Amino acid sequence: MANDIADTFAAARMGGTAFIVSLGGEILEIGGGKSLTRLPYAAHLVGDPDTGVVHGGVITAMLDQSCGIAVASALKELMPFATLDLRIDYMKPATPHADIFVEAECLKVTHEVAFTRGIAYQASRDEPIALSTGTFMLIRADRGT
Amino acid sequence: MANDIADTFAAARMGGTAFIVSLGGEILEIGGGKSLTRLPYAAHLVGDPDTGVVHGGVITAMLDQSCGIAVASALKELMPFATLDLRIDYMKPATPHADIFVEAECLKVTHEVAFTRGIAYQASRDEPIALSTGTFMLIRADRGT
């Protein structure tokens, strides 16, 4: 269930950036500090031509982006933010020719930072492809310089 | 200074994968557990249309890939490997319309794992855009099942 801020942010971030558009990702659900996104399989995302497995960097980009969307939906007021750092654990290769789903959650928002976790999977959430843990820096108008 | 294994691996990984080809990255130097790669600025890599800044996921993918190339150049025999986990610290946004360079180093190779560090920068190595720390899993033929 989305709020307006989340919608605006999400549209601005997932829908409107050249790189994510070029990946082909789309938002399925957003709201309350959580998001669910989907990335359809596509030939230009392949990292290993022998196996057809999607490049790890693509999954990382989707996890990063999806966590950002979760942060947007957790904020009470509109403000810019940026990924500060991110850890990705690659648990198994993605199966070729299948959609990739990413569930992301914003666990906490402080004055400066938002904490997030994400999980990428295909057939079942119980068999993740990759996990992410990351912090985002909030850029508030009231900060000093 | 490259060796043949490194060259083969590097060509297979940086040059031959659809995703990295689609990013536009190229290898400048490789050998002795180190690599230097370059990513020219391109419109489809943009993450923020207002500023033209390249998407963080692109930089992550280049860091991941470049560290893999460094691992390849550190191995004494040819074997497959995969990113196990990766941490990225985003230190500042990339400047639009400028090349991004990635220097990567394989610090140590054990029987199962290779340890790496990478740095992405533009004008100067002393003003990094992003840092990476990551481990790669080596897939040896002699491992049990």
Next chain:
Amino acid sequence: MANDIADTFAAARMGGTAFIVSLGGEILEIGGGKSLTRLPYAAHLVGDPDTGVVHGGVITAMLDQSCGIAVASALKELMPFATLDLRIDYMKPATPHADIFVEAECLKVTHEVAFTRGIAYQASRDEPIALSTGTFMLIRADRGT
């Protein structure tokens, strides 16, 4: 619900090491790839003498150790393992004079690696002090040298 391997491992790791004994941690639950441990507040664990807040390194050690216990309880056969890498997110300072609990989970075991997540909290699991994500290297007898 514990198994014998888990019990043996857990006793060997949480109960038998000088450092963890010196911290004062104890295992409350173990089994099925999960663990719950407790660290009572103690003066020698303090990191900030002005506030009485426990040192971050103490919480990290408990998260590391608890994830190791979860790995032990997930293994089907007894084998040594070691922390390969670990990320800790510090979400808020621990409240002085209160117990710290750590819940840890082993998400997946492959031939070489176990993936884990942990959470440290006090009054409520919904208000974590710190999160961890870490990989452990399994040291199998059949590996080459």
Next chain:
Amino acid sequence: MANDIADTFAAARMGGTAFIVSLGGEILEIGGGKSLTRLPYAAHLVGDPDTGVVHGGVITAMLDQSCGIAVASALKELMPFATLDLRIDYMKPATPHADIFVEAECLKVTHEVAFTRGIAYQASRDEPIALSTGTFMLIRADRGT
């Protein structure tokens, strides 16, 4: 080469906290965003009683603390700060009965965050025991609430 702020901070953090005092760490050098610290071997730091190897949590605590000291020495004005997140890579077990050295560096300070890297070693810096990458949150007086 130390400055007064660094000295004050360092004394407050390395010298004055119960936990670090209980570990036995000491500062050898500090200044210009860098620090070198030393941890003498001691029985109560042991993590594996069979081998006498120091517990990983001890090394993590030293890396965390040493990076904090490097941050203190990089700051132009005195202010409190706290570890936001930390990644540790364990490259090999520490050799028993030998000192552990930690070299830490603050790579960059922004308005809100300081970026750090550390390395723990014994006989030679070229054979690290562990690496760290971590961010610290600066707590400025001018921040909003």
